[in-house]
Amino acid sequence: MELLSKRGAPTKNTKTGLGLLEVLVAFLILGFLMLPVFGFLTYTVKDAEKLYTEAFAISHARFVMDTVMFQVPWILLEDGDGRIANIRDPRDGDIFDDPEIGDSVNHLLRAYLNRLFGDQTIDFPFSTDGIVECPMGFRYRVRLKCVTIGEPHLEHLDIFDQDAIPISWLVPAHPTSGEYNVMKKLILEVMWSNIKGEDPPATFQGRSARINSIQLVAVRADLEEYR
Amino acid sequence: MNNRRSAMAIPLVLIFAFITAAMLMSLLFIGTETKNQNKITLYNLQAHYLALSAVQHLKLKLQHMPREVRIAVEPGQPPDTNVFEHIVSSINPIRSVIHFEGGNFDPSYSLFAADAPSDDATPIRGRYEFVSLQADATERRFVHDSFIATVTAAVSCGCGPDPCPRCSRHPNGMPYVVTISERIYLSRD
Numbered sequence: 193m194e195l196l197s198k199r200g201a202p203t204k205n206t207k208t209g210l211g212l213l214e215v216l217v218a219f220l221i222l223g224f225l226m227l228p229v230f231g232f233l234t235y236t237v238k239d240a241e242k243l244y245t246e247a248f249a250i251s252h253a254r255f256v257m258d259t260v261m262f263q264v265p266w267i268l269l270e271d272g273d274g275r276i277a278n279i280r281d282p283r284d285g286d287i288f289d290d291p292e293i294g295d296s297v298n299h300l301l302r303a304y305l306n307r308l309f310g311d312q313t314i315d316f317p318f319s320t321d322g323i324v325e326c327p328m329g330f331r332y333r334v335r336l337k338c339v340t341i342g343e344p345h346l347e348h349l350d351i352f353d354q355d356a357i358p359i360s361w362l363v364p365a366h367p368t369s370g371e372y373n374v375m376k377k378l379i380l381e382v383m384w385s386n387i388k389g390e391d392p393p394a395t396f397q398g399r400s401a402r403i404n405s406i407q408l409v410a411v412r413a414d415l416e417e418y419r
Numbered sequence: 420m421n422n423r424r425s426a427m428a429i430p431l432v433l434i435f436a437f438i439t440a441a442m443l444m445s446l447l448f449i450g451t452e453t454k455n456q457n458k459i460t461l462y463n464l465q466a467h468y469l470a471l472s473a474v475q476h477l478k479l480k481l482q483h484m485p486r487e488v489r490i491a492v493e494p495g496q497p498p499d500t501n502v503f504e505h506i507v508s509s510i511n512p513i514r515s516v517i518h519f520e521g522g523n524f525d526p527s528y529s530l531f532a533a534d535a536p537s538d539d540a541t542p543i544r545g546r547y548e549f550v551s552l553q554a555d556a557t558e559r560r561f562v563h564d565s566f567i568a569t570v571t572a573a574v575s576c577g578c579g580p581d582p583c584p585r586c587s588r589h590p591n592g593m594p595y596v597v598t599i600s601e602r603i604y605l606s607r608d
Contacts (some may be wrong), residue, residue, distance in 0.1 A: 232443055232446070255463075274538070319420070335530045339516060341517065374483075377538075381542070396529065396532045396533065405529065409519065410472050
């Protein structure tokens, strides 16, 4: 009898177990404690997206700048309206007296520039302004400015010496503008919104927390000898 | 037995809290670190393109004045670096356009601003300069000589007239430095 009472102890087991109310209260407390944790995780995911957009913008800016610095022929780069540069072949089809070849160059340029400034309809002369989209759906506005360092900035080629040498002694005039120049300053800006799918504005409306931008600057020299 | 089981609660809660805190702290650390890395990558990229600009500037001079340069850097002779003293962004006679510091630097520069920015203005504060052009005897060929050109460029983090603590620790306020060396062949004709 004594053994039974010791072994059985059904009342004792009931006391040591957890009741429904205790479990519910435990979950409630745990839930409240986990709220800021999940909030923080959400913030981290959004922050990771923001960091991704920055990394994409830097990578694309590098792609555009490398292409404009080393792949696009010098003669194709024009100043444009002072904010957006133009890219076009000033010779058109005249070099071969065949307008179809000129069109081919334009087709090639259009395909080329769509990779840099977005898949959009761009007309001749091609402007260096457009929107690209990253695989995650964020949209970036890419714009390039070109400043010709020649007349009127530099009447003589005194980049070499104080005893100036006229630029016209060294290089031919540009076929369209008639200017002599040997250097161009390139300024690239990539602007994007932190909101997925939102187009960044074409004109700056003041600083905003959701709009970011990065800039790169380089100077390119006329090192081509094909003309 | 009852007492022992209830005594486990505090250690369990502490372990759980510690693991959660460690996880959150590591996430925060990774986020902050990546943010800093992105910034440093951008500043180094800006300095990289300024250094490439110096290489372009140097090549322009070599292209148009090869004989003058050849005399100045004749292998076996001490190089005449005065020939290259104009390959500096800050004191160059084209100063107004490729001067990337001083009054030309505009922290609020944007190509998307309502008014088109001035041609002289620049969105980054930096400078490039020629460092050296040394003959490389190991690559001497029959019709040309090989030289190693070295240029350097530096940029700031874009802080305005009052430099940030990191930039102010450097003499010229530009802590992000990139140096490029490139092999250049000069014909002996």
